[in-house]
Amino acid sequence: MSDVLKYxxxxxxxxxxxxxxxxxxxxxxxxxxxxxxxxxxxKVCVVSGIGCSSRAVGYLDFDTLHTAHGxxxxxxxxxxxxxxxxxxxxxxxxxxxxxxxxxxxxxxxxRNIGITTIVMNNEIYGMTSGQYSPMTPKxxxxxxxxxxxxxxxxxxxxxxKAAGAxxxxxxxxxxxxxxxxxxxxxxxxxxxxxxxxIGQCPTYLGRKNKIGGAVEMLNWIKDQSVNVxxxxxxxxxxxxxxxxxxxxxxxxxxxxxxxxxxxxxRVQRNYSDxxxxxxxxxxNSD
Amino acid sequence: MSEQKKSxxxxxxxxxxxxxxxxxxxxxxxxxSLKNGKVFAExxxxxxxxxxxxxxxxxxxxxxxxxxxxxxRAADAGSVDYEIPPEAHHA
Amino acid sequence: xxxxxxxxxxxxxxxxxxxAAGLRFYAGYPITPSTEVAELCAEELPKIGGKFIQMEDxxxxxxxxxxxxxxxxxxxxxxxxxxxxxxxxxLGYASLCEIPLVIVNAQRxxxxxxxxxxxxxxxxxxxxxxxxxxxxxxxxxxxxVRECFDxxxxxxxxxxxxxxxxxxxxxxxxxxxxxxxxxxxxxxxxPLRRAAPSSPAGYKPYAADPDGxxxxxxxxxxxxxxxCTGLFHDESGAPSGKADVADKLLRRLQLKMDKNxxxxxxxxxxxxxDCDIAVVSFGSSAMSALSAVRRARREGVKAGxxxxxxxxxxxxxxxxxxxxxxxxxxxxEMNLGQLALEVERVAGCRSRVIRVGKVNGxxxxxxxxxxxxxxxx
Numbered sequence: 098m099s100d101v102l103k104y105x106x107x108x109x110x111x112x113x114x115x116x117x118x119x120x121x122x123x124x125x126x127x128x129x130x131x132x133x134x135x136x137x138x139x140k141v142c143v144v145s146g147i148g149c150s151s152r153a154v155g156y157l158d159f160d161t162l163h164t165a166h167g168x169x170x171x172x173x174x175x176x177x178x179x180x181x182x183x184x185x186x187x188x189x190x191x192x193x194x195x196x197x198x199x200x201x202x203x204x205x206x207x208r209n210i211g212i213t214t215i216v217m218n219n220e221i222y223g224m225t226s227g228q229y230s231p232m233t234p235k236x237x238x239x240x241x242x243x244x245x246x247x248x249x250x251x252x253x254x255x256x257x258k259a260a261g262a263x264x265x266x267x268x269x270x271x272x273x274x275x276x277x278x279x280x281x282x283x284x285x286x287x288x289x290x291x292x293x294x295i296g297q298c299p300t301y302l303g304r305k306n307k308i309g310g311a312v313e314m315l316n317w318i319k320d321q322s323v324n325v326x327x328x329x330x331x332x333x334x335x336x337x338x339x340x341x342x343x344x345x346x347x348x349x350x351x352x353x354x355x356x357x358x359x360x361x362x363r364v365q366r367n368y369s370d371x372x373x374x375x376x377x378x379x380x381n382s383d
Numbered sequence: 384m385s386e387q388k389k390s391x392x393x394x395x396x397x398x399x400x401x402x403x404x405x406x407x408x409x410x411x412x413x414x415x416s417l418k419n420g421k422v423f424a425e426x427x428x429x430x431x432x433x434x435x436x437x438x439x440x441x442x443x444x445x446x447x448x449x450x451x452x453x454x455x456r457a458a459d460a461g462s463v464d465y466e467i468p469p470e471a472h473h474a
Numbered sequence: 475x476x477x478x479x480x481x482x483x484x485x486x487x488x489x490x491x492x493x494a495a496g497l498r499f500y501a502g503y504p505i506t507p508s509t510e511v512a513e514l515c516a517e518e519l520p521k522i523g524g525k526f527i528q529m530e531d532x533x534x535x536x537x538x539x540x541x542x543x544x545x546x547x548x549x550x551x552x553x554x555x556x557x558x559x560x561x562x563x564x565l566g567y568a569s570l571c572e573i574p575l576v577i578v579n580a581q582r583x584x585x586x587x588x589x590x591x592x593x594x595x596x597x598x599x600x601x602x603x604x605x606x607x608x609x610x611x612x613x614x615x616x617x618x619v620r621e622c623f624d625x626x627x628x629x630x631x632x633x634x635x636x637x638x639x640x641x642x643x644x645x646x647x648x649x650x651x652x653x654x655x656x657x658x659x660x661x662x663x664x665p666l667r668r669a670a671p672s673s674p675a676g677y678k679p680y681a682a683d684p685d686g687x688x689x690x691x692x693x694x695x696x697x698x699x700x701x702c703t704g705l706f707h708d709e710s711g712a713p714s715g716k717a718d719v720a721d722k723l724l725r726r727l728q729l730k731m732d733k734n735x736x737x738x739x740x741x742x743x744x745x746x747x748d749c750d751i752a753v754v755s756f757g758s759s760a761m762s763a764l765s766a767v768r769r770a771r772r773e774g775v776k777a778g779x780x781x782x783x784x785x786x787x788x789x790x791x792x793x794x795x796x797x798x799x800x801x802x803x804x805x806x807e808m809n810l811g812q813l814a815l816e817v818e819r820v821a822g823c824r825s826r827v828i829r830v831g832k833v834n835g836x837x838x839x840x841x842x843x844x845x846x847x848x849x850x851x
Binding site: 099110112114121125126271277310 | 394398399401402403404405408409435438439440441442443446
């Protein structure tokens with residue numbers, strides 16, 4: 098079996114994403130990063146929220162959890178804290194993560210809990226057919242911004258860094274080798290890692306804004322990106338209006354669930370001789 | 384040319400390919416084309432094995448295997464017939 | 475063993491019951507009047523290697539609980555009206571995906587911010603219908619501090635056994651008051667655990683007898699690699715929009731509750747065997763009602779008390795039987811009539827149902843209920 102397909106529930110393929118949608122590419126990048134690291138399929142848990150991107154987990158042959166809109170990180174926090182030994186990955190969309198899920202996103206980053214979050218950012222709500230999202234570039238059209246979006250979008254990577262994420266990187270569905278490298282590093286970071294992948298939604302963003310199909314959108318995305326290393330050497334006007342791709346932040350710090358583990362160890366040593374009280378009730382159960 | 388030129392096998396899973404054309408458009412050597420809506424290795428001998436088609440494909444519908452190097456892989460789901468997945472009813 | 479009587483608060487007894495059941499994960503958010511449960515869990519869980527986390531809101535709390543439950547842990551959260559409202563979507567998720575989970579809801583005067591430190595019983599219908607769509611749910615109502623222990627332990631057992639989320643419905647008084655309580659000897663407590671499959675081979679996460687069967691639940695991280703989704707799903711766990719799959723799933727979930735309701739029902743009765751006038755109540759309202767019934771009995775009135783310890787599934791047989799004797803059923807509750815709606819539905823045609831609603835944030839005085847009993851003669 099091919100190196101890639103052995104990570105898929107093949108009986109559920111082909112997937113539901115539209116022809117040319119970037120979500121399949123990001124899913125393939127995650128799988129290839131996992132393949133490189135040789136992770137044990139039985140110890141990987143992939144959690145997602147609601148939206149086109151969040152359907153990815155249903156196709157992956159791990160313990161997978163398709164949760165409520167915006168809540169993937171909160172569900173994943175429960176899994177990671179209960180089982181710190183598992184490799185927990187969250188696959189989420191731009192709306193799922195930064196709109197309804199924004200609060201859980203900044204708090205998971207603040208805690209630096211060991212979760213790798215892959216934000217499959219196609220800058221639109223795809224599942225509900227084309228509404229603008231917090232990541233839709235200003236001025237672009239969505240079904241709920243028929244005259245052009247007047248809102249500014251987040252710089253998701255700056256937001257993640259400011260909230261406390263200890264690994265942050267951005268790539269695109271055009272720059273797939275870079276995307277795989279970033280996901281691989283993100284998976285190796287103990288704490289909270291964010292990889293934003295900007296990708297194409299030809300069916301809605303591309304069509305509603307007359308950018309074109311998947312190929313035209315990939316060129317459109319490529320032209321807006323500049324590698325963070327290259328940007329350092331470029332004059333400001335060359336970088337203006339473009340987004341940076343590459344590793345943007347990497348500052349390892351103690352991971353939340355292991356910090357809790359150490360604390361519990363200390364508490365148990367101090368209370369090892371406790372008798373009676375509430376503790377007594379807990380002694381008889383598993 | 385000092386060593387013998389490498390040649391590549393293009394494994395196409397027609398059941399998965401949705402004919403989006405990404406691989407065709409971005410292949411640096413224009414090896415690929417679409418034939419009745421599915422990717423087709425028109426000039427396989429021009430392939431340089433960069434695998435960008437494989438990496439960018441959103442549907443896992445194309446895989447590059449270097450002849451002689453990568454051993455023959457067992458048949459995988461892409462080439463096996465099966466009943467329409469329940470997914471299709473949901474859409 | 476000498477009798478050990480401890481002065482305990484309701485919330486403390488809830489925590490003790492949860493610990494006795496094997497609680498190993500608590501995720502919550504501070505809210506009057508249930509914060510004490512969170513504080514005690516923060517203190518007790520680390521001592522036994524359990525995990526406590528204070529999440530950013532109640533949605534995060536119940537979501538984290540569901541995540542932890544999926545790894546095989548016994549989980550709990552505690553909240554009150556406003557938080558309970560925020561938890562509803564995920565409560566529906568836990569019900570559809572059959573995730574064992576216990577939620578303590580210490581009711582306070584609502585709606586809205588309401589009166590945070592005042593008791594009320596206005597979440598009865600929310601406990602049943604708060605989330606959208608048909609779904610099974612269990613709600614138990616402690617009537618004193620000892621029952622906070624018993625019914626929290628019972629909520630875990632029922633939730634683990636039937637894989638239905640279970641709510642422990644207290645109120646500000648039950649949660650905050652203290653009573654001398656004798657807890658059972660921990661050695662005698664035999665908490666139930668969810669039935670798990672023996673091996674991943676051929677495991678289907680939602681394979682179960684359509685007639686209300688409970689599927690085996692595999693923990694995440696043990697090689698089963700199963701898919702849990704809030705979409706309707708077939709036996710393999712794959713999302714499915716097929717009509718027959720959806721119908722079969724939802725009816726099985728409902729039957730899990732309807733068929734096993736006798737195992738879930740629980741109530742306390744006094745003087746109901748020959749009563750003309752019955753009082754049906756629960757929680758702290760039932761304390762006042764009981765003394766009113768006893769006073770009426772002393773004065774020769776055939777009054778009876780039925781106190782519900784299980785609110786959902788609603789104990790229809792007990793109410794129907796009561797209605798066969800009593801010509802009037804008085805239903806005192808700290809709301810404008812919620813439990814009464816169910817009593818009327820079941821007994822309305824046979825007995826006159828008299829609603830007694832108190833919505834000023836205070837407990838019932840026994841004489842308030844006594845007057846209604848005497849008036850109904």
